[in-house]
Structure formats: structure tokens, C-alpha cells
Amino acid sequence: MELIIDDLESLELACKRLGCTLIKDQKTYKWYGTHVGDYPLPEGMKKEDMGKCTHAIKVPNASWEVGIIEQKDKKFKLIYDFYGEEGRKIHNVCGKELGKLKQAYTVEHLKKKIKDKKKAKEEIIGKKIRLTIEV
Amino acid sequence: MSKKIVIEIDENGEITLETLGFKGKSCLAESQWIKDLLGKELSRELTSCYYMKETDKEVKKKYLNLCGMWLLFLLPFLS
Numbered sequence: 043m044e045l046i047i048d049d050l051e052s053l054e055l056a057c058k059r060l061g062c063t064l065i066k067d068q069k070t071y072k073w074y075g076t077h078v079g080d081y082p083l084p085e086g087m088k089k090e091d092m093g094k095c096t097h098a099i100k101v102p103n104a105s106w107e108v109g110i111i112e113q114k115d116k117k118f119k120l121i122y123d124f125y126g127e128e129g130r131k132i133h134n135v136c137g138k139e140l141g142k143l144k145q146a147y148t149v150e151h152l153k154k155k156i157k158d159k160k161k162a163k164e165e166i167i168g169k170k171i172r173l174t175i176e177v
Numbered sequence: 178m179s180k181k182i183v184i185e186i187d188e189n190g191e192i193t194l195e196t197l198g199f200k201g202k203s204c205l206a207e208s209q210w211i212k213d214l215l216g217k218e219l220s221r222e223l224t225s226c227y228y229m230k231e232t233d234k235e236v237k238k239k240y241l242n243l244c245g246m247w248l249l250f251l252l253p254f255l256s
Contacts (some may be wrong), residue, residue: 043192046216137188144190148215152184155214169188177180177207 045144049073050097052107052154053110056146060135064110066142068098073123084121095121099143104131108140145171182208192216200229 047053047102054064070093095109096118106129108122120140122132136143149164149171156162161176179213180198194211204227212218 043194043212043215044217044219045190045192100237137187137190141187141189141191145186145188148184148186148190148192151214157209165184171186173186175182175183177182177183 045148047120047144047147050110050118050149052109052111052151053118053147055154056143057099059146060142062135062143063100064099065098067096067117069095071095071096071098071107071122073106073109074125074128084119086119087121099136101132101135104128104135106132106138108132108143134156149173182211184211193217196226200226202227 050066052065057064073093075093077083077086083089083092093109094111096112097110099108099110099120106123108120111119113119117123120143122136122140123129124133132140137145151164152173152175153159153164156175163174165172165174166168178198181196183195183197185193185195192215194208196208199207
């Protein structure tokens with residue numbers, strides 16, 4: 043499945059899970075600061091859009107941040123600079139391509155929507171999180 | 178066997194969903210809300226359970242029909 047992030051509350055809970063902090067209405071995120079053209083720009087973004095966001099995520103022990111961009115369809119796009127040591131610090135906490143953050147979001151979002159919480163069991167199996175729901 | 182939906186998310190954020198204890202097409206309907214909630218389904222692998230009939234219901238129906246036949250058959254003798 044390809045994850046679509048559309049719930050800020052679940053994203054905030056996911057951030058807490060990883061020790062990050064979601065800062066609402068922070069309109070810029072910290073990154074290298076200039077696009078030098080060594081990598082293509084993220085899909086749908088122009089050079090001047092870089093560094094701008096709707097909300098931001100502060101990552102522990104990292105100076106750079108993750109930007110949350112609210113799109114026209116109300117879905118959120120996550121953006122960050124993966125370059126060098128600072129990029130690695132974000133990877134260490136949020137995973138490569140923010141995989142760990144997406145993992146945490148999925149779990150939090152599902153748990154929020156399950157009406158009978160007793161029927162859901164969460165387990166950590168290696169690097170995977172398993173959620174079993176009794177129907 | 179109790180009905181369960183098992184969702185596994187790996188550290189790349191990849192989601193896999195498995196249904197257990199369902200027979201027939203109901204597994205797709207019962208898990209649809211999760212797919213709607215999380216995003217787009219990229220691929221699907223159907224297990225043998227998907228092709229099984231929901232036999233419990235059929236057996237009940239047959240049993241009720243038989244009862245009806247027997248009752249009809251016995252009615253002339255009872256009156």
C-alpha cells in the first residue's frame with residue numbers, strides 16, 4: 043500500500059513516538075539553504091518553494107528539520123534535506139525517506155480509527171510493527 | 178477460527194495487510210476501511226480462502242428446507 047498522510051493529529055502522535063516535535067504553523071524548515079542542483083527537485087516543487095512549509099518537525103539531535111506541506115487536496119507532503127551529516131541525523135531518527143515516521147503514523151492513525159481499542163493488539167517484531175485487529 | 182485483520186508496517190513505511198479466518202469475498206469488504214484510511218493499494222494477492230464458499234449459511238438453509246418438507250409430510254397424519 044502507498045501511504046497517504048492526511049491527519050495532522052496522527053502525525054503529531056507519530057512524531058512523539060520517535061521523540062520528535064511537530065511545530066504547528068512554522069512556515070519554514072531548516073535545511074542546507076540552497077538548491078545546488080546535485081539532486082533533482084522533489085516532485086511538484088520549484089527552487090523557490092524549498093524551505094517553505096505549513097508546519098515543521100523538529101528532530102532530536104539534528105539542526106535541520108522536516109517540513110510538512112499541506113497540499114490543495116488537504117493531504118500532507120513531507121520534505122527534508124537528506125544531504126550529509128545533518129541529513130543522516132534525520133535518517134537516524136525518522137528512517138530513510140522518513141520510513142520510520144511513516145510507520146509510526148500508520149500505527150497511530152489506525153489506532154485512532156479503531157472504535158473498540160481492546161480489539162487491537164500492537165506488537166513489535168524485529169523492525170516491523172504488527173497491529174492485529176479482531177473483527 | 179476468529180476473524181482478524183493483521184497489518185504489518187516495516188521501517189520503510191511499507192504496509193501489508195492480511196485477513197485471517199474469513200471465507201470468500203467478505204475479506205475484501207471487511208478490510209476495505211483500512212485501505213480507504215491509509216492510501217492506495219499497490220498490489221493484491223488472494224489466498225485460497227478467498228475462493229471458499231461461505232458454507233455455514235448454505236448448510237443452515239438446507240436444514241430449514243428439510244424441516245419444512247418433513248413437517249408438510251407429517252401434517253396429514255397429525256390432523
